[in-house]
Amino acid sequence: MDFKGSLGIVLFLAALQCQGAGYPESTVRIVAPFTPGGVTDVLSRELAAKMTQNWKTGVVAENRPGAAGIVGTQFVANAAPDGYTLLLGTNGTNATNVALYSRLPYDPLRDFAPISLLATSYLILLSHPSVPATSVRDLVALAKKQKGLLTYGSGGSGSTPHLAAELFKSMAGIDMVHVPYKGGAPAMIDMLAGRIDLYFSNTAVAMPHVTSGRIRMLAVTSAKRQPAVANVPTFAESGVPGYEVTSWFGLFAPAKTPQDVITRLHAEVARIVALPETVKHLDNAGLTAASSTPAELGTFIRREIEKWTKVVKAAGIKAD
Numbered sequence: 289m290d291f292k293g294s295l296g297i298v299l300f301l302a303a304l305q306c307q308g309a310g311y312p313e314s315t316v317r318i319v320a321p322f323t324p325g326g327v328t329d330v331l332s333r334e335l336a337a338k339m340t341q342n343w344k345t346g347v348v349a350e351n352r353p354g355a356a357g358i359v360g361t362q363f364v365a366n367a368a369p370d371g372y373t374l375l376l377g378t379n380g381t382n383a384t385n386v387a388l389y390s391r392l393p394y395d396p397l398r399d400f401a402p403i404s405l406l407a408t409s410y411l412i413l414l415s416h417p418s419v420p421a422t423s424v425r426d427l428v429a430l431a432k433k434q435k436g437l438l439t440y441g442s443g444g445s446g447s448t449p450h451l452a453a454e455l456f457k458s459m460a461g462i463d464m465v466h467v468p469y470k471g472g473a474p475a476m477i478d479m480l481a482g483r484i485d486l487y488f489s490n491t492a493v494a495m496p497h498v499t500s501g502r503i504r505m506l507a508v509t510s511a512k513r514q515p516a517v518a519n520v521p522t523f524a525e526s527g528v529p530g531y532e533v534t535s536w537f538g539l540f541a542p543a544k545t546p547q548d549v550i551t552r553l554h555a556e557v558a559r560i561v562a563l564p565e566t567v568k569h570l571d572n573a574g575l576t577a578a579s580s581t582p583a584e585l586g587t588f589i590r591r592e593i594e595k596w597t598k599v600v601k602a603a604g605i606k607a608d
Contacts, residue, residue, distance in 0.1 A: 311371055311549050315346040318539070320376045321360025323353045330573050331406055331537055332376045338560045356446070356607065357381040358393065365399040369542040371549035375400065377540045379448065383592035387600035388446040388607040396593070401550055402585035403539040404557040407575040410510035410534060411452055411488040412520065414503045419485045424460075424507045424526035427486075431462035438464045440486035441475035446607040449475075449488035451596060452509055452533040454603040459528050479503060488533075491516055492574040509533035536578075538585055550582055 318336050320328040332349035339347040352360030361381045367373035375381075382396040394400075413424070419438070421427040431438050442450035445468050457464055467484050469475040472493065479487045480502050488509070497503045505520045511532045513522060523531035539557055541550060560566055561577040570577045580588065599605075 311552055312343060312345050312347075314372060315348060316372050316374065317348055317350050318374045318376055319360045319364050320349060320351050321353060321357035321363075321378075321381055322351070324351050327407075327409070327535075327573065327575065328376050328378060328537065331570075331575075334566060334569055335376070335406070335539070335557070335560060338563070338566065339556060342556065342559070356385060356388075358385065358389070361385075362393045364540070364542060365394040367542050369401075369544040369546075371541055371545050371553065373542065374403070374553070375540040376406070377538050379534070379536050379592060382538070382540065382589055384446065384448075384451060384596045384600070385607075386593050387597040388605065396589060397586075399543050400540040401543050401545045402582045402589065403541060403550055403553045404561075404582065405578045405580040405585050405588070406537045406539055406557065406561060407570050408534050408536045408578050409490060409575050410508050410514060411449065411490060412494050412508055412517065413452075413456070413506045413523075414479065414487045414489055414494055414498075415506055416479060416482045416485055417502070417504060418482050419504075421506075422504065424521075424523060424528060427506060428460045428462055428527065431460070431464060436463045436465060438486065439467050439484045440464050440488075441467045441469055441479055441484040442488070443472040443475055444468050444470060446600075446605055447472075448533070448535055450605070451599055452488045453486070454605065455533060455599050456523070456528065456531065458599065458602055459531050490535075490574050536588075537575075538580075554582055 318332045320332040322328045329351060336347040336349040352363055357378065357380055361375060361377065364373055364375035385392055386396060415421060421430045440453045442453065450466065453464065475487055476489065476493060478484050480497060498505055505517060507523045507526050508514050508517060508520050509532060510522060558579045561579045567577045
């Protein structure tokens with residue numbers, strides 16, 4: 289190697305080290321790839337506010353919705369790997385989209401550097417009172433007796449509630465009819481009216497209707513019982529061992545972002561999600577604050593991609 293080439297490498301490495309040491313020196317953008325008002329919006333704004341307070345530099349949340357989160361996710365994948373454009377990714381954008389879209393314009397493993405998990409949430413399997421089953425065991429027995437007669441709704445093909453139901457079907461060995469809607473709101477309306485039998489919903493949406501007696505809660509999709517609905521069993525407790533569906537949210541940078549920058553970001557996220565006010569804010573939004581190392585998040589995503597690819601292929605699911 290000639291001297292000029294060696295000098296170029298030395299200068300490049302020195303620049304990366306300086307970049308990490310001085311980071312951040314200008315405004316950082318956290319891209320939420322969905323519309324304002326949703327969970328990614330809430331999380332990105334919470335992170336931006338807390339980072340700004342600590343770093344004294346501008347950190348802004350930016351919504352770039354479109355195509356099931358693909359638009360905003362691709363934007364970050366193509367951004368400069370300098371730590372100034374980050375993605376608030378989800379199980380959809382960084383895991384299940386791989387299985388659902390044959391021509392995804394980014395690779396969640398190749399094009400992103402994981403920073404940390406931020407939060408998780410679970411779903412509740414709901415049934416209309418007209419369904420003669422008050423537990424998952426009863427429901428499985430009913431579905432086996434009445435093959436293909438029970439219906440379940442979702443916010444669209446490939447949505448988390450849809451995938452949760454398909455995983456349940458495959459693990460319980462039952463058949464049910466999928467009724468896709470254009471969003472969760474119309475699915476819940478038909479659920480309340482008794483036009484569909486079952487629906488996987490988040491707690492915030494379900495609880496008012498559960499309290500009024502218009503729908504039943506059968507099981508939570510988390511591995512452990514949840515304090516907010518401590519009387520509701522898990523699927524594992526209800527005769528479907530190993531069943532677990534978690535919606536999750538994490539922070540990512542474009543691939544090849546300097547390790548010093550990733551380390552700085554990870555430390556800041558870990559600090560923020562451990563703050564009592566952050567925990568309370570996320571709890572009010574139906575989320576559980578969480579964190580992980582970059583390596584742990586990367587391993588987790590690989591498992592999620594493998595898990596949901598099998599479900600999607602087995603069920604023949606195509607994204608809307």
